[in-house]
Amino acid sequence: MLSVKNLCKEFKSGEHKVLAVNNLNMEVPDGIFASIIGRSGSGKSTLLSMLGALDKPTSGEIIVDNTDIAKMGDRKLIKYRRDKIGFVFQSYNLVPNLTAIENVMLPMEFAGMNKNAQESRASKLLKSVGLTEDKYLRRPKRLSGGEQQRVAIARALANKPKLILADEPTGNLDSSTGSIIIKLLKNLAKSEGTTIIAVTHDIGIANQAEKTFTLKDGKLTN
Amino acid sequence: MGVFHRGVRNAFRNTVRSASVIFILALSICMALIMFMSLKTVQTKIDSVKSSIGNIVTVSPAGIRGFEGGGQLLTSENVKTVSEINNVTKVVSVLNDRVNNGTDTNLQSAIEAGNFGNRQGNRQFRTNDSSNTAINNSITQRTFTPPIQIVATSDLSNTASLNVAQFEITSGTLFDVNTSDNVALVGKDLATKNSLNVDSTFQAYSKDIKVVGIYDTGNAFTNSSLVVPLVTLQNLSDQSGLISEMVVQTSSIDSVGSVANDIKTALGNSADVVSQQDNSNSAIAPLQNIKTISLYGLIGSLVAGSIIILLTIVMIVRERRQEIGVLKAIGASNALVITQFSVESLVLTLTSSVLGILLGIVLSNPILNVLVNNSTSSTTPSGPGGGGGREFARLGAGIINGSTNSIRNLHNVIGIDIILYGLLAAIAIALIGSAIPSYMIAKVRPAEVLRSE
Ligand SMILES: Nc1ncnc2c1ncn2[C@@H]1O[C@H](COP(=O)(O)OP(=O)(O)O)[C@@H](O)[C@H]1O
Ligand SMILES: [Mg+2]
Numbered sequence: 001m002l003s004v005k006n007l008c009k010e011f012k013s014g015e016h017k018v019l020a021v022n023n024l025n026m027e028v029p030d031g032i033f034a035s036i037i038g039r040s041g042s043g044k045s046t047l048l049s050m051l052g053a054l055d056k057p058t059s060g061e062i063i064v065d066n067t068d069i070a071k072m073g074d075r076k077l078i079k080y081r082r083d084k085i086g087f088v089f090q091s092y093n094l095v096p097n098l099t100a101i102e103n104v105m106l107p108m109e110f111a112g113m114n115k116n117a118q119e120s121r122a123s124k125l126l127k128s129v130g131l132t133e134d135k136y137l138r139r140p141k142r143l144s145g146g147e148q149q150r151v152a153i154a155r156a157l158a159n160k161p162k163l164i165l166a167d168e169p170t171g172n173l174d175s176s177t178g179s180i181i182i183k184l185l186k187n188l189a190k191s192e193g194t195t196i197i198a199v200t201h202d203i204g205i206a207n208q209a210e211k212t213f214t215l216k217d218g219k220l221t222n
Numbered sequence: 223m224g225v226f227h228r229g230v231r232n233a234f235r236n237t238v239r240s241a242s243v244i245f246i247l248a249l250s251i252c253m254a255l256i257m258f259m260s261l262k263t264v265q266t267k268i269d270s271v272k273s274s275i276g277n278i279v280t281v282s283p284a285g286i287r288g289f290e291g292g293g294q295l296l297t298s299e300n301v302k303t304v305s306e307i308n309n310v311t312k313v314v315s316v317l318n319d320r321v322n323n324g325t326d327t328n329l330q331s332a333i334e335a336g337n338f339g340n341r342q343g344n345r346q347f348r349t350n351d352s353s354n355t356a357i358n359n360s361i362t363q364r365t366f367t368p369p370i371q372i373v374a375t376s377d378l379s380n381t382a383s384l385n386v387a388q389f390e391i392t393s394g395t396l397f398d399v400n401t402s403d404n405v406a407l408v409g410k411d412l413a414t415k416n417s418l419n420v421d422s423t424f425q426a427y428s429k430d431i432k433v434v435g436i437y438d439t440g441n442a443f444t445n446s447s448l449v450v451p452l453v454t455l456q457n458l459s460d461q462s463g464l465i466s467e468m469v470v471q472t473s474s475i476d477s478v479g480s481v482a483n484d485i486k487t488a489l490g491n492s493a494d495v496v497s498q499q500d501n502s503n504s505a506i507a508p509l510q511n512i513k514t515i516s517l518y519g520l521i522g523s524l525v526a527g528s529i530i531i532l533l534t535i536v537m538i539v540r541e542r543r544q545e546i547g548v549l550k551a552i553g554a555s556n557a558l559v560i561t562q563f564s565v566e567s568l569v570l571t572l573t574s575s576v577l578g579i580l581l582g583i584v585l586s587n588p589i590l591n592v593l594v595n596n597s598t599s600s601t602t603p604s605g606p607g608g609g610g611g612r613e614f615a616r617l618g619a620g621i622i623n624g625s626t627n628s629i630r631n632l633h634n635v636i637g638i639d640i641i642l643y644g645l646l647a648a649i650a651i652a653l654i655g656s657a658i659p660s661y662m663i664a665k666v667r668p669a670e671v672l673r674s675e
Binding site: 045048049052054055075078079081082083087089093095096097098102105106107109110111115155159167 | 223224225228231232235544545548549550551552553554555558667668669671672673
């Protein structure tokens with residue numbers, strides 16, 4: 001269970017203050033596929049970045065595995081990001097001069113896994129996201145958007161995370177590829193017991209989720 | 223694939239840029255290396271010029287140079303005064319005299335009079351017999367025999383006091399410098415001319431003088447001279463206790479100036495003091511110029527190299543800001559990302575320095591030559607000129623010619639140590655060049671990755 005209590009995030013630029021997340025409370029049961037919808041600027045990315053420890057909340061608690069990550073020190077946060085979280089981005093964000101398989105191996109290298117183990121797990125993951133083997137050694141530039149997002153999902157799964165956070169994962173894809181990617185995410189979540197929280201604009205995708213949160217001005221509306 | 227492998231691979235990610243950066247950086251490392259080598263070479267040369275000039279001050283009687291001028295000779299009292307001055311390690315007393323064939327000695331000079339000698343000789347007759355115009359006019363081409371020079375020194379091992387560069391006994395032995403016996407060392411040419419051998423005798427000052435040794439100085443003038451014990455010459459020439467030159471040795475090259483001043487103060491108007499300090503300064507000046515140029519060049523090229531690599535890495539970090547954020551978002555620590563970029567910067571600088579060292583090996587000597595030629599032509603050494611006494615001519619010719627030659631002979635030598643210094647400099651440049659980018663890397667917030675979408 002992931003639970004968020006009284007979460008606030010305030011951005012200051014000089015005199016100007018923006019309350020991007022405003023006293024937000026939410027609970028996400030383990031192993032489900034949840035979606036977050038809301039208009040642009042409603043605070044979805046900000047919420048996601050705090051769940052993934054990319055940013056620190058101004059106030060409030062984020063309880064994962066009975067620990068409040070809002071109170072963690074930097075070293076623990078690096079480990080948390082590495083071991084507990086998998087990120088999937090709208091623009092894939094693969095490292096451009098690494099091959100598909102090297103991109104997937106990267107988080108495992110950070111975790112200190114030996115090279116052979118990295119390689120065999122990476123190819124297993126690439127296979128499970130449906131990338132054909134001839135593309136393992138290609139650089140991102142030579143992969144289609146859908147293929148890059150498959151690689152990104154494989155990379156997110158590399159260290160068997162507890163939680164996958166996806167920020168508009170289909171935003172750059174056509175709708176048929178998008179629905180394939182969502183199906184992939186859903187299936188993996190089921191088979192690996194991973195919780196998935198996906199931010200989306202697409203009502204069709206949101207409707208497939210077991211739980212949907214709607215954000216407006218940094219607050220949940222439902 | 224580890225962080226090092228990634229760093230190395232990233233260094234050549236943009237081939238054109240990496241090649242240009244490596245090339246420019248290699249040039250500045252090459253420059254730094256050359257400047258460093260010049261600095262070392264020139265410093266060595268300065269030291270050797272200084273030590274070749276030596277730690278010597280020459281004291282002559284006021285108004286007297288060799289056999290020119292006039293005044294009072296120096297006394298053993300003067301020698302005592304000088305030897306008590308601070309930093310004076312040794313005082314060698316010298317007395318010079320000359321004897322003429324026929325009147326003073328039965329020896330014949332080994333030197334042919336030639337045009338120069340005849341001119342000098344006739345002039346002397348004219349001045350001596352100026353009242354007798356008849357003789358003066360009638361004897362226009364009187365044959366002249368150069369006089370024979372006699373040198374006496376209190377230290378035979380001191381070649382400076384003998385006014386020679388080398389003094390080698392070819393047969394016989396040296397005499398005891400403290401003896402008052404009528405003995406002499408005879409120059410090789412003079413011995414041949416007069417058929418003298420060890421143990422033969424000749425006449426001078428109406429006395430029989432015994433030959434104890436024959437010497438070779440490698441120089442025609444002194445090879446036609448005599449060397450006798452100091453006391454002997456003082457007795458023979460009726461100049462008891464008098465000397466015509468003191469050669470003063472100081473404890474170090476750096477104390478030459480102060481010793482010269484102290485001697486001037488102590489002896490006042492009775493002596494002319496010539497230290498080789500001034501000459502050495504003018505001899506070293508062009509070397510000092512090269513040293514200064516090299517030092518600035520060294521600093522300049524190191525700074526330039528650091529700036530080049532700094533700007534390059536700053537540019538790379540800004541360009542890959544998104545990638546840095548992603549690496550952090552998927553679990554890389556700051557240290558790891560910084561290591562990766564430092565490896566990249568190190569690969570660039572090490573590649574550059576290998577290239578720079580190779581360039582340096584090829585270019586160092588031509589560049590040093592350019593430096594030397596420019597600075598020697600810009601400081602014209604004050605040559606011996608006319609009118610200067612024997613002393614000055616000797617110093618002038620010896621030191622100034624000697625040192626300009628030695629400047630021209632500067633030669634850069636590339637040693638392992640210099641290559642090591644080069645690599646150390648490269649690593650230093652790489653680290654300096656990575657410091658600011660590292661700070662920038664640490665400042666990248668992983669949350670930015672989401673923002674840019
Ligand atoms: N780093 C930041 N500095 C200043 N304001 C920010 C920053 N990040 C987000 N915001 C503001 O917070 C609000 C929420 O942004 P965001 O979470 O990106 O919205 P969404 O992802 O739902 O479109 C917006 O008004 C945005 O301008
Ligand atoms: Mg967003």
